[in-house]
Amino acid sequence: MFPHDLEQTPELFGHDQRSGIVAVEPAGRFMRLFFRTEQGVHFHDEPFQPFILVSDPALLTGCRAPCSVRQLRGEDLFRYQLRFDSWADCLTARDFLVSKTGLGPGMAEAPYLFISDLSHQYLLATGTTLFKGMEFQDLRCLTLDIETFCADGYTFSNPDRPEDRIISIAFSDSHGGRTVLRGDRLSEPELLLALNDAIHQGDPDVIVGHNIFRFDLEYIGKRAKLHGISLTWGRNGAVPHITPSSRWNLAERLIDYPRWDVYGRHIIDTYFLVQHYDIAQRSLESHGLKQVARHFGVAAPDRVYLDGNAIAGQFRLDPELLYRYNLDDIAETEALFRILAYPWFLQTRIFPYSFQNCPLRGNATRINALFLREYLHRGHAIPARTAGAEPFEGGYTELIRAGVCGPIVHCDVASLYPSIMLTYRLGPARDSLGLFLPMLAELRRFRLEAKQAARASNDEQLRLYYDALQQVFKVLINSFFGYLGAPLHNFSDPAAAAEITRLGRVTIKSMMEQLRRAGAEPIEVDTDGIYFRPPAGCEDEAAQQDLVRLISEALPAGIEVEMDGTYRSMFAYKTKNYALLGYDGAIVIRGSGLRSRGLERYLREFMREAITMLLTTGGVGIESYFERCVTRLVARDFGIDWVSRTETLGESPAAYREKLRTGKRNPSAAFEIALAADQSYRAGDQISYYISGSGKDAVAYEQCRPVTAFNPARPDVNTAYYIEKLRHLKKRFEPFLPQEPTLFD
Numbered sequence: 001m002f003p004h005d006l007e008q009t010p011e012l013f014g015h016d017q018r019s020g021i022v023a024v025e026p027a028g029r030f031m032r033l034f035f036r037t038e039q040g041v042h043f044h045d046e047p048f049q050p051f052i053l054v055s056d057p058a059l060l061t062g063c064r065a066p067c068s069v070r071q072l073r074g075e076d077l078f079r080y081q082l083r084f085d086s087w088a089d090c091l092t093a094r095d096f097l098v099s100k101t102g103l104g105p106g107m108a109e110a111p112y113l114f115i116s117d118l119s120h121q122y123l124l125a126t127g128t129t130l131f132k133g134m135e136f137q138d139l140r141c142l143t144l145d146i147e148t149f150c151a152d153g154y155t156f157s158n159p160d161r162p163e164d165r166i167i168s169i170a171f172s173d174s175h176g177g178r179t180v181l182r183g184d185r186l187s188e189p190e191l192l193l194a195l196n197d198a199i200h201q202g203d204p205d206v207i208v209g210h211n212i213f214r215f216d217l218e219y220i221g222k223r224a225k226l227h228g229i230s231l232t233w234g235r236n237g238a239v240p241h242i243t244p245s246s247r248w249n250l251a252e253r254l255i256d257y258p259r260w261d262v263y264g265r266h267i268i269d270t271y272f273l274v275q276h277y278d279i280a281q282r283s284l285e286s287h288g289l290k291q292v293a294r295h296f297g298v299a300a301p302d303r304v305y306l307d308g309n310a311i312a313g314q315f316r317l318d319p320e321l322l323y324r325y326n327l328d329d330i331a332e333t334e335a336l337f338r339i340l341a342y343p344w345f346l347q348t349r350i351f352p353y354s355f356q357n358c359p360l361r362g363n364a365t366r367i368n369a370l371f372l373r374e375y376l377h378r379g380h381a382i383p384a385r386t387a388g389a390e391p392f393e394g395g396y397t398e399l400i401r402a403g404v405c406g407p408i409v410h411c412d413v414a415s416l417y418p419s420i421m422l423t424y425r426l427g428p429a430r431d432s433l434g435l436f437l438p439m440l441a442e443l444r445r446f447r448l449e450a451k452q453a454a455r456a457s458n459d460e461q462l463r464l465y466y467d468a469l470q471q472v473f474k475v476l477i478n479s480f481f482g483y484l485g486a487p488l489h490n491f492s493d494p495a496a497a498a499e500i501t502r503l504g505r506v507t508i509k510s511m512m513e514q515l516r517r518a519g520a521e522p523i524e525v526d527t528d529g530i531y532f533r534p535p536a537g538c539e540d541e542a543a544q545q546d547l548v549r550l551i552s553e554a555l556p557a558g559i560e561v562e563m564d565g566t567y568r569s570m571f572a573y574k575t576k577n578y579a580l581l582g583y584d585g586a587i588v589i590r591g592s593g594l595r596s597r598g599l600e601r602y603l604r605e606f607m608r609e610a611i612t613m614l615l616t617t618g619g620v621g622i623e624s625y626f627e628r629c630v631t632r633l634v635a636r637d638f639g640i641d642w643v644s645r646t647e648t649l650g651e652s653p654a655a656y657r658e659k660l661r662t663g664k665r666n667p668s669a670a671f672e673i674a675l676a677a678d679q680s681y682r683a684g685d686q687i688s689y690y691i692s693g694s695g696k697d698a699v700a701y702e703q704c705r706p707v708t709a710f711n712p713a714r715p716d717v718n719t720a721y722y723i724e725k726l727r728h729l730k731k732r733f734e735p736f737l738p739q740e741p742t743l744f745d
Contacts (some may be wrong), residue, residue: 019133053078065089074381123352142204156679159222235264255684298335363479364486392498395527406569412529423558428493447473669704696724
C-alpha cells in the first residue's frame with residue numbers, strides 16, 4: 001500500500017520491481033527466491049556470483065580462487081568488483097586477503113570490502129527487496145510459545161537436565177487458528193514431531209515468539225537433540241542453522257543470544273522489537289511478555305497468570321489452566337507482533353535485508369546499504385570506510401532556570417538536522433553521485449504526504465497505515481544525520497555532521513534571542529526546541545502562535561519553527577530533565593534523572609508523587625507523603641516488588657568475574673546473584689533482587705537476595721537501608737520546596 005510514486009523510487013526501493021518475494025536463500029551456485037502467490041509459495045533459482053570489492057585486483061595475486069573483474073567508474077578506493085563462481089571461492093579469497101594484508105574484514109584500513117551474508121550480497125547486487133506488492137496481513141506467520149517442567153529442588157527449568165522437559169507447545173497461524181500440544185497426552189518426542197508437522201503444513205513465512213531465541217528455540221533444540229529428532233523446519237527440509245553465541249548491540253544495550261536461521265523463513269523475536277520501542281520511548285518497566293502486553297493494552301481481562309515457579313505444580317494438579325495460560329501467551333505475542341513488527345515489514349521493502357535481519361542492523365548500517373546498492377547498480381567506485389573520528393560538539397542544551405514556573409510554551413524546529421542539511425546543502429563529501437540530499441528530500445516529502453494523509457483519512461485502517469508510514473520515514477530521515485557521524489561506513493562524514501550541529505546551535509540561539517526581544521523567558525533548551533514563558537499580553541494560544549510564527553519567519557527559508565504544546569506549569573530539574581503539567585491535567589516527565597527505571601518501585605512512586613505536588617501545589621504535601629512512606633516501610637506493609645530492583649546484565653557473568661578479578665570494575669549485586677544461581681545467565685538478561693539484613697549502610701552486593709528467595713512469612717527486608725535511600729531521594733527535591741511564596745500562593 002505504499003504510495004505508487006514512492007515505490008517507483010529505485011534509489012529507495014531498489015531497481016528490481018518483482019513482487020511477492022518472501023525469502024532469498026543460497027542454493028549451490030544459485031540464489032533461491034521464494035514467491036508467495038494465491039496458490040501458495042513457489043521458488044525460482046537464479047545464478048549469482050558472490051563478490052568482494054578491492055582497491056587493486058593485484059591483491060589477489062597468488063590466490064587459488066578464480067574470479068572475473070569488473071572495473072567501477074570513479075577514483076574512490078574500491079574501484080574493482082571481483083566476482084566468484086561459488087561462495088566457497090569467495091571465502092577462499094577473503095581468507096587470502098586477510099592473510100596477505102593482515103587486516104580483518106571489519107577494519108576501516110582494509111583495502112577490500114567483504115560482505116559476510118550471501119543473501120545480503122544478492123539483494124545489494126540485484127536491487128531486490130522482499131515483500132514488494134504485499135500487505136502486512138499477507139505474511140503467513142506461526143506464533144510459538146512453550147512451557148517447561150522443572151524438577152523438584154530447582155528454581156529454573158534446564159533443558160540439559162534429563163528430568164526437565166517441554167510440557168506444552170502452543171502455536172497459532174495467521175488465520176486465527178490456535179493449537180496447544182499437550183504434554184499430558186503426548187510424550188516430549190511426540191510434541192516435537194507434532195511441531196515439525198505443524199510447520200510443514202502451515203508453511204509460515206515468519207516464526208514469531210517473545211524471547212524465542214533465548215528460551216523457546218534453545219530449549220526445543222536441546223530437547224530435540226536429546227531425543228535424536230531432526231527439526232526439519234526449512235522450506236528445503238533443512239534443520240535450522242544455529243549460531244550459539246551471537247551478540248546484538250542496540251544503543252547502550254548488549255544482548256547475547258543463540259541465533260537460529262531457518263531456510264526460507266524468518267524468525268522475529270518480539271523481545272528484540274520491544275528493545276527498539278523502549279530505546280525510543282523509555283516507558284517500559286520490564287521487557288517481559290506480561291508487563292509489555294499490559295503496557296500496550298493487549299492483555300485480555302480474563303488472561304491467566306501463573307508464577308514461573310508454579311508451572312510444574314500446575315501441570316500436575318490442573319493442566320487445563322496451564323494450557324489456557326500457554327494460549328494466552330500466544331495471543332499477547334501475536335498482538336505485540338502486529339503492533340511492533342509492522343514498521344520493520346515496511347522497512348524490509350526498502351532495505352536489502354531479510355525481515356529477520358532488518359531490526360538487527362543499526363540505522364547507519366541500513367542507510368549505508370542504500371548507497372552501496374545504488375553505487376553498485378550504477379557501476380561506480382565506492383569510497384573507503386570512515387575511520388574513527390574526533391568527537392564533535394553536539395546539540396545545544398541548557399537549563400536556564402531551575403524550579404517550578406508557568407505558564408509554558410514549547411516551540412521546536414521541525415526535523416532540525418534534516419532541514420539544515422537540505423537548506424545549507426550539507427551532505428557527505430565522498431558522495432560522488434550526489435545521492436544523499438535528493439534521497440533525504442524524497443523521504444521528507446513522502447513523510448509529509450503520509451502525515452497529511454493520516455490526518456485527512458476517515459478510514460481508521462488507512463489512518464493507522466499512513467501514521468505508521470510517516471513514523472518509518474521519520475526514523476529514516478533522522479538516521480541520515482546519525483549516519484554522517486558514524487565511523488566505519490563508506491559515505492559517513494563526521495566533519496559535515498559537526499557543521500550541521502554547529503548550525504543547529506546557531507539556529508536555537510537565534511530563536512532564544514528572538515524570544516527574549518519579544519519579552520519571553522526561555523526556561524529549558526533541548527537541541528531542537530525551547531520551553532519558554534510567554535511575555536505579558538501573550539496568554540492566549542492565538543497570540544502564542546503568532547509569536548512562534550514571527551520566530552520562524554526570522555530563520556532561513558526551509559527551517560520552520562512549530563508550536564509543539566502549551567502547559568500550565570513546568571518543573572525544570574536539570575538539563576534535559578523536566579516535567580510538564582498540561583491544561584488537561586496530564587503530566588509528562590522527561591529525563592533519566594526523574595524517571596529512572598533503575599530505581600526501586602517505591603522510589604519511583606515517591607518521585608512521581610513529589611513531581612506531581614511540585615507542579616500542582618508548589619511542593620506542599622511532599623513532606624507528609626515522605627512520612628507515610630517511612631511508616632509503611634517500618635510496618636513492612638508492602639510486597640517484595642515494591643522495594644526490589646531489576647537490573648539488566650550489560651555483559652556476561654564470566655566477563656564480569658574476569659573484570660572483577662583484574663580490578664577493572666566494582667562488584668555488582670545483580671551479577672553476584674547471577675553467578676550464584678542454578679540458571680545460566682547471558683548479557684541482556686534481567687535480575688530482580690532486594691537487600692536483606694539490617695543497617696542503613698548495608699553494602700548491596702553483600703546483602704542482596706533474588707526476589708524468588710523472598711519468604712513473606714519470614715520477611716528479611718532491610719527496612720533501614722530502604723528508608724535511607726528514600727531520605728536521599730527526598731533531599732534532591734528540597735531545594736525546590738516552598739521557601740517563599742510561589743506562583744501557586
